[in-house]
Amino acid sequence: MNGEVKKGYVRALDIKNGRVDMSHGSGGRAMAQLIEELFAGAFDNEYLRQGNDGALLPTAGGRLVMATDAHVVSPLFFPGGDIGCLSVHGTINDVAVMGAKPLYLSASFILEEGFPLINLQRIVQSMAAAAREAGVPVVTGDTKVVEQGKADGVFITTTGVGVVMDGVDLSGANVRPGDVILISGSMGDHGMAIMSRRENLAFDVPIESDTAALHHLIAAMLETGAAIRCLRDPTRGGLATTLNEIAKQSLVGLTINEEAIPVKPVVAAACEFLGLDPLYVANEGKLIAICAAADAERLLAVMRAHPLAGDAAIIGAAHADPHHFVQMKTSFGGRRNVDWLAGEQLPRIC
C-alpha cells in the first residue's frame, strides 16, 4: 500500500455495497458504528448527543400524551414517501389528534439480515428530514437484527410524546347527536399508491401517498376555539373503519354524504380497476374532525386555508341511533350501511 495509513483511521461503513449482518445487532463495535455513522449523524440533536440508554428530557408543562406505532409497510419505498417518513408522520399524527403538541419521538428498528445499507441510509435520512421539518426530534432509539426471512427488510416502531394544553379534551367518545363531520382532503391516496406497487398488480398509476405530519394543521384548528369533539386519522381500514370506531365509542349513529367526499379521479379509477372502495382505503396525511354544528363552517374555513387541507369538506353529521350504524346517502339518493371492514380489502375479479 502506498503512503502511510492516517492515525486514527477507522474503516467507514461501506454504505454503497454493505448489508446488515448479525453483528450489527449484537451490541458490539459493529453496532456502535452503524448507530454512529448511520443513525446518530442523521438524527443529531441535543438529547441524542447525551449518548445514554435513555434520553433525559425537560419537564413538560401539562398532561402527557404518548402514542406508538409499528410500521411494517411493503414496499418500503413508494411514490410520495417511504417507511421512514411514514413512521415519523404516523406517530406525530397519533399524538396530535389527541390535541397534544408532539415533542419527542423514539425510533426502534428491526433489521433483516442482508438488508442493503444503502436502503437503510435512504430510510434513515428520510426519517431525519421528516423529523426536522416537523420540528419533533428523535431523541432515543434501538436497533436489533433478525435472521434473513424474519422481517420484511426493516420494521420501524416509533413512539411519540406530547403535551396537551389545559381545556383541550378530544376523544372518540365525545361525539353527540347534531355534531358535524369534516375531513381534511381526498380519500384513498396512500393505500392506492401502495397497492399500485404490489407485486403482480403492476398498474402504472400516477398516485402519490399523502403521508404528512398534521400537527401544525391541528394546532391551527385548535386555536379557533371551535368545540372540536374528536380528531382522528383514517389510516388502515380507511374513512369507513374510523367512523365505525367513533360511532361505537360515542354510541351515536353517523351519516355521511357520498357526494361530499373528495376522491381524486385517478384514485377512483384505480379503485375501479381493482374492485376496491375508496372509503376503506388507507390515508396517511388526512384527518377526520367532528365538532359542534355551530362551529363547523368556521373550522372548515381554517382548514381550507392550510396547505395540507385545501380540499377539506363537511361530509356528514352525527345523530341518535341505538345501533350506532354508519350510513351513507349515495350519490343516487339511496341509502346504505357503511360497515366495518371484513378482513383486509383485497382486489377482486368478481
Place this chain on the structure above:
Amino acid sequence: MCLAIPARIEEMTTPGNAIVNLGGVRKEISLALVDDATVGEYVIVHVGYALQKVDQEEAERTLAMFAEMGQLDELRSEPNGTAS
C-alpha cells in the same frame, strides 16, 4: 360478477397487447380475444384481457333511453289529447 371496466386503448405494444387507460390508470392488457381493436377505441377489460369493444353509438343510445319519459306519460300527453 366479473368485475370488468371500460378503458381506452392508448398504445399498442407487443403484438396482441396494448396499454389501456382508465381515468389516468394505465395497464398493459391482451387484445387476443378482440379483433381489429385500434388506438382510441374503448374495450371492456377483465383480468388483463379485453373481452369486447365498447360500441360508442349504442352507449349514446342507452344514455338517451335513460332520459326518456315514462310510457304512461307519453300516452297521456297525446298531441290532440288534454295534457294531464
Place this chain on the structure above:
Amino acid sequence: MKYIDEFRDGELAKNIVANIRREAATDKNYSFMEFCGGHTHAISRYGIADLLPVNVHMIHGPGCPVCVLPIGRVDQAIRLARERNVIVCTYADTLRVPASDNLSLMRAKARGGDVRMIYSPQDALKIARDNPQREVVFFAIGFETTTPPTALIIKQAKDEGITNFSVLCNHVLTPAAITHILQSPEVRQYGTVPLDGFIGPAHVSVVIGSQPYEHFSNEYRKPVVIAGFEPLDVLQAILMLIRQINQGRAEVENEFTRAVTREGNLKAQAMVSEVLELRRSFEWRGLGEVPYSALKIRSAYALYDAETRYGIGYKPVADNKACECGAILRGVKKPQDCKVFGTVCTPENPLGSCMVSSEGACAAHYSYGRFKDIEVILA
C-alpha cells in the same frame, strides 16, 4: 371515467326511478332475480333497493363463482400448496374462503404454503417462467367471463412449451345454474317463490351473447333483461322487466347493447371450445350436483390439467347443518331467515357460501342492508 360516470348520474337515476314508480302496477308484486354477484353489489352499493317501490323486490341469485365454489375444490388447491410444494396462483377473491380443517388459502400461506395473489392468468404464467425449477398451478375460477382468459393461457403455455405450469379448472356455466333454479320445486309451485323475471349478467353475456337466454324466456315464460353493471343499467333493466310483465311478454331484452350482442364474442367462445369441454356434472356449493354446468380441460391439454397431473381426487365436504345457503341461493329464503345469519355466521367467520364473498346475498345484506331490518332514526 368515460362509460362509467355517465352511467351513474343521479339525475338520470331520478328519471328512471320516476318511470318505475309510475309503471309498476300497484296491484301487482314484481320479484326479479339478479343472477350476477356484480349486480348484487351494484344494488347494495348504490342503495337501489331503497329507491324501488315496495312492490318491486330483488332476489339475489347464485351468480357469485366464489360463493358456489365447493369447499372440496379449495381443499384441492390448499393440498397442492402444502403437500406438493407447488406455487398456487389465485385471484384474491378465493384467498379467504374457509375450507376444511379451519384452513383457507390465506391460512395455508401463513403456514408456509406458497400461495400468490394474481390479477391476471398472465401473472401466473410469468411466475412459471420466472421459476423454472418450481411447479406452478393457477387456481382458475369464474363464470363464462373469466373462462376465455384461462383457455388462452393454457394455449399460450402449450405454444411456448412451458412444462412447469398447469391449471386447476373450476369454471362454471351460467345458463345451467339458472335452469337449476327455475327447476327447483319451490319455484315451480306458483305462490311459493315468486320469480317473475331475471336481470341477466352483464359480462358473462358479453362472451356468450344474449341468445342462450332465449331458452328460459321461451320455456319458462320468464322475461330476461341483460343489464350492464352500472346502477343506471340496473334501474333501466328493472323498468324493462316491469314493462314486459305489464305487457304479458316473456322475451330476452338487452339493456347492455354497448357491449353485448346476440351471438356474443365468437372468438372467445371458439377459444374456450378448443381448450375446455363440459363436465358431466359438477357440485355447486349450496345447489348440489348440477349436470353439464362446468368445464374441464380437454385431453389434448392434459399436461396443463392440474387435476390429472397431480392425481388429486375430489372429496365433497358438506356445509354446516344450520346453513341455509341452498335455499337462499335459490331465492327461496332471505338472509334474515337463516338462524345463524349475523350471529354465528358473519363476513369474518362465514359458515356458508352466501357469506363468503362480498357479493353473496348474506354478505351483501350484512354489509349494506342490515340497517333496514331494524328501525333506524335518521338525522
